[in-house]
Amino acid sequence: MPQPPGASREWNAEEYHRLSAPQFLWGQRVLNDLHLRGDEWVLDAGCGTGKLTRLLLQNVPRGRVVGLDVSRNMVLHAQQNLRPDFGNQVQFVAADLLRLPFLCRFDGIFSTASFHWVLDHDALFRNLFQTLKPGGWLHAQCGGGPNLERLRERVRTLSRKTEFARWLAAFPEPWFFSDAETAASGLRAAGFEDVRTDVEPASFSVPTSQEFEDYLRTFVLHRHLERLPTEQLRQQFVHELAAASAHDNPPWALDYWRLNLRARKPE
């Protein structure tokens, strides 16, 4: 499944699947906190390549899971991995979280590492709310608070350098890292109750400069790199970030912070 050139909502699904061990561990912790009966209908909102969708499916043997993602590469990858093992217990939809095609359909919404890619959280929360049945739950985690602040500062500085400025100096960040209070009031404004939100640190480092560069290309800076016109410039951009990070202690660390979101739609 090649990634179409310039397709700004696409991801490199193969590389994501290969390098997403940290996201998988974070997601497992979120899932372990969910106490499922086993017969729920659950939406995995921003399912990616479906590693966590698989765990969800194992936890609802008498229920159903719909994996939804805006990236067709991701949806196809997840579908190919999961349909042979789960048949009709799982369905996939390529759609935008801001245009969810469901009304009062799900007992719960699970989502990890996705909501920060949606810039309008008020609209996102309204969409999620309408998708749930009365009494349905939202259990999600995404980037939040000071997520990747050190890396983002370096990206801003590098983007102003002569060789990159034409394409990146005015490029707005493609993420929204909400704080816990803003997220809580947005959820309440959408109609949710029993709202609980918090931000927690989740830094990790990778062992080599090459892995750091691969990681930046696939997970963090693909939207930035798409704007650069040559592979040489793309290489230079991630290489300079890796070189700066080599002097950190520990080297090649990613200063991640996670925002946890839990809420319920009233009965």
Ligand SMILES: C[S@@+](CC[C@H](N)C(=O)[O-])C[C@H]1O[C@@H](n2cnc3c(N)ncnc32)[C@H](O)[C@@H]1O
């Ligand atoms: C970092 S991946 C997380 C995938 C998976 N949940 C996991 O934890 O491994 C983020 C996913 O969110 C999806 N995404 C981003 N914006 C979206 C939107 N507006 N609507 C639907 N999916 C979106 C991306 O396509 C990508 O697959």
